[in-house]
């Protein structure tokens with residue numbers, strides 16, 4: 001494309017050509033092969049789905065303010081929570097960090113000009129868009145009511161909603177994430193700059209490598225599972241249909257073979273963000289770098305051995321359940337390693353009180369609660385009580401929202417100057433981070449208690465004694481929403497009115513901070529030569 | 544490497560993001576293998592389903608299998624093996640950039656692929672005639688095991704998905720062929736032929752498993 | 767990196783082809799013998815052998831980098847994980863002596 005032709009070494013005071021001002025037409029965006037522009041396209045698209053998913057979430061919380069089902073019928077409620085889950089999981093959380101911040105940073109962090117396959121990268125965005133359009137059609141055309149889990153035989157035989165269309169959309173969204181993962185794996189293997197050895201890679205890159213492995217190894221299985229579902233529902237083929245001797249529980253096996261590892265797709269990238277931010281906030285090298293790096297890979301691999309913990313009460317054999325239960329406890333170890341190491345990194349660090357720090361602390365607390373309650377659920381006996389209650393809902397929201405969404409927002413604040421070349425008002429960043437933290441806890445902590453008291457998930461009518469906690473939760477959700485809207489406002493403002501960002505506003509380490517803000521089209525004026533480990537923040541006294 | 548990519552003079556076929564040809568080729572090969580990993584697990588979902596139902600209902604599977612035509616399945620196996628050979632030869636020739644020979648081998652591969660699909664078509668239509676397509680035309684003659692539909696769902700699902708991969712393969716092959724004819728590939732730049740070959744062989748491997756699992760069971764039906 | 771210069775020769779390709787054809791005939795032939803449970807074992811054994819040959823020679827893995835080996839191996843390993851852990855459930859469902867499944871006898 002023509003953008004290549006310009007000379008980037010203009011005189012000192014002329015505005016530099018960077019990836020943003022290198023062509024303005026719509027075509028220069030929609031046909032771009034620049035990973036940074038594709039990242040921006042992704043940021044815009046997933047924000048739309050985040051808003052849509054958030055809309056459904058607020059409908060759920062509205063309905064649950066009262067014990068009666070007065071806002072909507074139970075059929076409608078089924079659709080509302082299903083579409084909330086499907087949109088948030090497949091269209092927001094899975095691509096959230098990898099396709100945006102990851103897409104932007106992985107090539108820069110390894111010192112490359114672009115991802116290995118720029119066209120595949122663009123293709124992945126288009127596949128995502130097509131998936132998003134199909135999903136939107138499914139939503140507008142009557143919605144879907146199977147829950148994000150699509151369990152058979154309800155989805156294959158009984159549901160009267162747009163199952164096939166939605167499954168198709170999820171299938172394509174998965175395919176788009178496979179393409180992203182494939183690009184990352186190859187890029188990290190073959191495109192590292194001279195001197196960039198594996199153990200000099202930022203931990204962000206390690207966690208994206210692990211995420212990509214899961215995308216490659218797990219996503220095809222959900223793809224085939226959805227194909228089987230579509231064949232069964234569309235043509236009357238029999239795979240899970242008990243009338244033909246099929247076993248609906250097999251669907252759950254195949255579904256969770258992907259979807260448990262997929263929950264790590266929805267947390268590992270934010271762990272990478274945290275590693276970068278923790279080091280910068282504490283101005284120290286991440287404690288136990290190798291352990292943090294390998295724990296990502298360990299999570300990716302062990303994550304494939306535990307899926308049966310979602311099926312303890314599904315008629316899965318108790319023996320298999322025991323094995324899954326034990327291995328689930330093991331998989332918590334690498335997550336704990338990371339948490340301990342981040343904490344150790346902060347210890348005696350010289351903490352900087354910028355917006356990223358607020359997100360680091362918020363994340364550490366929320367992820368801790370989410371991970372520990374995971375251990376409650378992995379104890380087979382206890383899970384018989386807790387399964388399909390609000391306890392599970394709270395558990396995974398602590399991780400997916402308290403973890404990944406915090407990581408996404410934190411990362412956006414951390415790298416916003418790099419991505420846009422503009423600064424946002426830090427005070428607003430801190431205020432909104434606090435609102436998110438408070439609102440989040442008020443929303444989801446009561447749900448642990450509700451679940452423990454026995455309130456099942458996915459019902460819109462509940463006994464009166466649960467109302468107080470439900471109202472608290474809905475109240476928290478409003479605060480949380482505010483916490484999300486404010487950054488939307490001031491970040492957008494900063495694009496137009498914000499002061500120009502320096503190349504390295506946080507004084508952080510890493511190749512991305514050595515290039516300009518925003519970076520030039522090919523990321524570096526010269527291929528960087530890496531001579532030192534990651535996070536060489538030097539002795540604390542200097543700062 | 545101080546210079547900007549566009550200003551460097553630049554080997555034929557080298558994309559801007561790479562430093563040199565070996566790096567580009569290595570990336571292409573690793574990329575294709577990554578994709579094949581996803582393909583392995585994609586078909587793996589079918590095979591896992593097969594494994595479980597087969598172990599629960601062996602007799603229904605023997606019965607279903609005895610409805611399949613071993614001769615046609617066997618011929619198709621041979622056809623694919625020959626096509627794998629011609630594909631391997633096309634890749635081999637691409638290393639010396641011999642355009643004409645590459646084209647000959649690609650055409651042979653394509654013809655064999657089409658042959659496979661034609662034979663598959665005849666097999667499918669005979670299944671339709673006998674009412675052995677679950678859900679769509681399902682009226683098997685005489686008495687049959689209740690789980691026969693499971694077998695045929697798997698049969699059509701697995702061979703159908705395999706055939707779809709063949710169709711995609713032939714499409715890609717056409718594209719590679721046109722590019723070869725245009726003289727795009729040289730002894731240095733031939734990665735597309737090579738990675739297309741990987742795809743083609745993979746599709747062959749899937750069939751290598753489908754043939755015994757689906758067709759050859761029927762011979763044991765009586766026991 | 768001159769990896770393609772020590773790829774397989776035409777002669778090797780022909781030998782591989784002959785072996786694949788031979789195994790195809792063999793697997794059909796064996797299918798008509800009654801080996802009891804071993805019919806499956808032999809059929810799968812032959813299929814795995816054929817697949818391995820294709821991977822090693824036609825797909826050049828024998829001549830490829832360690833990374834390629836790792837990738838091919840990872841695909842197979844995770845496939846086996848899927849099989850093994852799913853089967854673990856189905857095999858052990860009956861062990862408790864209570865009817866754990868409503869669907870499969």
Ligand code: HEM
Nearest residue numbers: 263266267309310332371374375377378387388396399400
């Ligand atoms: C620290 C290790 C973790 C453990 C031990 C753990 C354990 C569990 C268990 C046992 C369940 C099943 C509960 C039930 O349905 O009865 C569960 C559900 C769930 N977990 Fe976790 N988990 C962990 C981490 C995560 C992470 C990192 C995520 C996501 C980023 C996550 C997301 C989920 C989701 C989405 C569900 C519910 C799925 C559904 O039924 O809709 N978990 N977890």
Ligand SMILES: [Cu+2]
Nearest residue numbers: 260263309310
């Ligand atoms: Cu899980």
